[in-house]
Amino acid sequence: MVQIARDPTLPVPPNLNEEEQRATMVKASNRRGGGEELTVLPVGTPPLGGRWNAVGTIAAPGSAKPYTIYVKSPHKRGPGPKGTRSNHPLSDPGTTPLVEHKPHVPVGTAHDDAHQTTQNPATLSWLSAVETDALAQATEELRAVVDNPAATEVQIAGKAEIAVKEARRVALLGGSDAGTMKEVMRAVDRVGDMRNAEFEAALQQEERLPGSISDDKLKKLAERTVAGERQRQMMGSGSPRAMELVAQAIVVSADRKADAVQNLLDQDKRSTGSVTDAQFQTAIQDFVAISRQSQLMGISPPKLEDPMATVAQVLRVMIQRKTESRLKLVQQKAASGGGVTEDQIQKATDDLNKLKEAARSLGVPVP
Numbered sequence: 001m002v003q004i005a006r007d008p009t010l011p012v013p014p015n016l017n018e019e020e021q022r023a024t025m026v027k028a029s030n031r032r033g034g035g036e037e038l039t040v041l042p043v044g045t046p047p048l049g050g051r052w053n054a055v056g057t058i059a060a061p062g063s064a065k066p067y068t069i070y071v072k073s074p075h076k077r078g079p080g081p082k083g084t085r086s087n088h089p090l091s092d093p094g095t096t097p098l099v100e101h102k103p104h105v106p107v108g109t110a111h112d113d114a115h116q117t118t119q120n121p122a123t124l125s126w127l128s129a130v131e132t133d134a135l136a137q138a139t140e141e142l143r144a145v146v147d148n149p150a151a152t153e154v155q156i157a158g159k160a161e162i163a164v165k166e167a168r169r170v171a172l173l174g175g176s177d178a179g180t181m182k183e184v185m186r187a188v189d190r191v192g193d194m195r196n197a198e199f200e201a202a203l204q205q206e207e208r209l210p211g212s213i214s215d216d217k218l219k220k221l222a223e224r225t226v227a228g229e230r231q232r233q234m235m236g237s238g239s240p241r242a243m244e245l246v247a248q249a250i251v252v253s254a255d256r257k258a259d260a261v262q263n264l265l266d267q268d269k270r271s272t273g274s275v276t277d278a279q280f281q282t283a284i285q286d287f288v289a290i291s292r293q294s295q296l297m298g299i300s301p302p303k304l305e306d307p308m309a310t311v312a313q314v315l316r317v318m319i320q321r322k323t324e325s326r327l328k329l330v331q332q333k334a335a336s337g338g339g340v341t342e343d344q345i346q347k348a349t350d351d352l353n354k355l356k357e358a359a360r361s362l363g364v365p366v367p
Contacts, residue, residue, distance in 0.1 A: 189239075
């Protein structure tokens with residue numbers, strides 16, 4: 001297996017992206033088949049001296065920045081066949097060739113012939129080229145899909161998951177995953193922007209065509225947007241637009257819940273008893289829930305300026321209905337042959353008292 005031996009004692013050229021250099025070096029090694037001492041430097045960097053020979057150029061993964069490939073002429077290490085790629089001695093056919101990562105070797109210094117091996121672990125950080133190459137490929141594929149305007153959220157998330165997996169593997173081997181995590185950050189931001197755009201489009205449609213977006217869909221869009229924003233924040237990023245959209249959706253829902261309660265009150269006023277207690281209770285529960293959400297978000301939709309006044313209005317209607325219903329039972333029992341039992345009257349009394357107690361707990365005055 002080809003491996004990379006990094007030499008931390010050698011200086012680095014100014015502005016060198018070592019993550020990109022390492023990925024480019026692995027790409028060059030794979031292209032040439034491995035088995036060589038090889039390094040790459042950005043085109044324009046002073047050439048290496050000693051036994052380093054420039055053998056061509058290669059584009060860096062992702063950025064396509066041109067690098068010059070340098071290969072070192074091998075030492076003759078034994079009586080192996082002269083001219084072979086690795087020139088191993090016949091007695092040591094399994095020696096592992098190295099791809100040496102030397103960021104820069106000044107021309108004429110003795111460093112260019114220095115040969116590092118695993119026998120000096122204090123100055124070497126070994127990284128499997130197979131793992132590094134997989135990371136470089138995953139990072140490049142993630143970058144490509146993020147840059148593709150037609151890419152879907154599923155495609156971006158899939159590539160990001162693969163890149164994170166490879167980055168963790170390389171990090172465990174002592175390598176750097178900084179370049180990959182930058183692309184993961186871009187992917188998270190892109191997904192967040194996509195979710196914001198989807199949510200905003202739905203709200204704009206609702207504004208043009210009131211009632212065209214259901215409460216369930218608004219809720220799901222809000223949950224997706226909030227989840228995307230949390231991912232951004234976990235990565236050290238964030239967008240205020242996400243919570244602005246959630247606030248807009250709450251205003252839409254608040255208006256709907258308030259209108260639903262008012263419509264029931266108007267209906268019951270026109271036709272007493274046409275609205276059931278269950279309908280009133282459901283409408284009030286939804287109304288109170290959206291009022292609390294609004295308070296938590298720090299917003300005050302116009303139709304929720306005095307939510308308790310609306311709640312009190314409904315409770316008074318329900319209390320009046322239950323009072324009349326209980327009174328009717330009492331009157332029926334008093335009449336001969338009414339067919340009303342004490343248990344029925346007691347249940348009606350208990351229901352009325354519970355409703356009054358609920359009203360008092362909310363600060364609604366009741367008789």
